[in-house]
Amino acid sequence: MRSPLLEEFRNNKNKKYELKDIVGNIVEFSGDQHGSRFIQQKLETANSEEKQLVFDEILPNALQLMTDVFGNYVIQKFFEHGNQMQKTILAKQMEGHVLSLALQMYGCRVVQKALEHVLTEQQATLVKELDGHVLKCVKDQNGNHVIQKAIERVPAEHIQFIINAFHSQVYNLATHPYGCRVIQRMFEHCTDEQTKPLLEELHRYTQNLVQDQYGNYVIQHVLERGKAADKSMVVAKVRGNVLQMSKHKFASNVVEKCVAYGSKRDRQMLIEEVIMTKPDGTSPLISMMKDQYANYVVQKMLDVVDGEQRDLLVAKIKPHLQSLKKYTYGKHLISSRLKFSFTN
Numbered sequence: 001m002r003s004p005l006l007e008e009f010r011n012n013k014n015k016k017y018e019l020k021d022i023v024g025n026i027v028e029f030s031g032d033q034h035g036s037r038f039i040q041q042k043l044e045t046a047n048s049e050e051k052q053l054v055f056d057e058i059l060p061n062a063l064q065l066m067t068d069v070f071g072n073y074v075i076q077k078f079f080e081h082g083n084q085m086q087k088t089i090l091a092k093q094m095e096g097h098v099l100s101l102a103l104q105m106y107g108c109r110v111v112q113k114a115l116e117h118v119l120t121e122q123q124a125t126l127v128k129e130l131d132g133h134v135l136k137c138v139k140d141q142n143g144n145h146v147i148q149k150a151i152e153r154v155p156a157e158h159i160q161f162i163i164n165a166f167h168s169q170v171y172n173l174a175t176h177p178y179g180c181r182v183i184q185r186m187f188e189h190c191t192d193e194q195t196k197p198l199l200e201e202l203h204r205y206t207q208n209l210v211q212d213q214y215g216n217y218v219i220q221h222v223l224e225r226g227k228a229a230d231k232s233m234v235v236a237k238v239r240g241n242v243l244q245m246s247k248h249k250f251a252s253n254v255v256e257k258c259v260a261y262g263s264k265r266d267r268q269m270l271i272e273e274v275i276m277t278k279p280d281g282t283s284p285l286i287s288m289m290k291d292q293y294a295n296y297v298v299q300k301m302l303d304v305v306d307g308e309q310r311d312l313l314v315a316k317i318k319p320h321l322q323s324l325k326k327y328t329y330g331k332h333l334i335s336s337r338l339k340f341s342f343t344n
Contacts, residue, residue, distance in 0.1 A: 003028055010034055018042070019050045026057040027065070036070035043077045054078075055086050062093040072106035079110075079117040091118045091126065098129035099137075108142035112149040123150075124158040134165035135173075144178035151185045156194060162186075163194045170201040171209070180214040184221045199230060206237040216250040223257040234258065235266040242273045243284035246294035256300045271301050271309055275316050285316055289324055 005025050009017060019042050022029050029035030043051065058065060058074065065071030079087055091114045094101060101107030115123055127150045130137055137143030150159055166173060173179030187195055209215030222230050235258045238245055245251035259267055277283045288294035305313055
């Protein structure tokens, strides 16, 4: 049942309410869609006295509000606009409950917000509660966001337990819909010392990962942001398999990234493999141009190739322009922004 005050607030759109007008009903308002929005908006411009009024009322009910569909937003607002003391006290309420909050639809958002706004010492205290439950969180639709936030925001020395949990699990995580995101965050934010053994593990499974619906994103990430040596190791696994991988729905994305982000030498070798004529007179390039996935790889090659190799690639494609028009995917290639290559 709604209190008369909340009922009036919801029905009387003309009256201008302030935070002081709802004192005594702040928890109830926080759990109501319109009341919660009102408190959130007011907290953005409230003075310290008004914030304290709200804080004193929500504190005894903080844990309950953290997992509430509307209440969680009020708690999040406090982590954004409260003073450091209020943030510290609010986060203290979470101690002993971090795991259950991290696995809950609304609680996980509050944990993430807390990790963004509390001091390092408290960050470390909160994330430590996830020790022993890292993989459970990573594979959970809510928990994975908390692990990602911990990797992004908490200093490396306090999240070593997360890295340790990933050892011998890289393939399982990289092929998981949530795990693949967590692995990418780790490569972005963790120290070289922390990621080195995990990258070594990753390289052992490159062939399988490039063909996986989630794993291919992790390999793409290495190509886009990794060290030159790691990129070359990926390219080495692709070489000799360019045709087969380019025709694969997921692996073709990786081949494209190899062409775009590989070293000049790596790129040249991949293109060479494609334009090379086999003893029977065929070349991989022709079947790639007609394929629904591989045609994009050819477009990417035209994008980045230069000098003699560009002339060679264009010369190989030109004789087939007419026959390509019969194929849906060949048409893509001809009508792409690279059209000028064939008319010059």
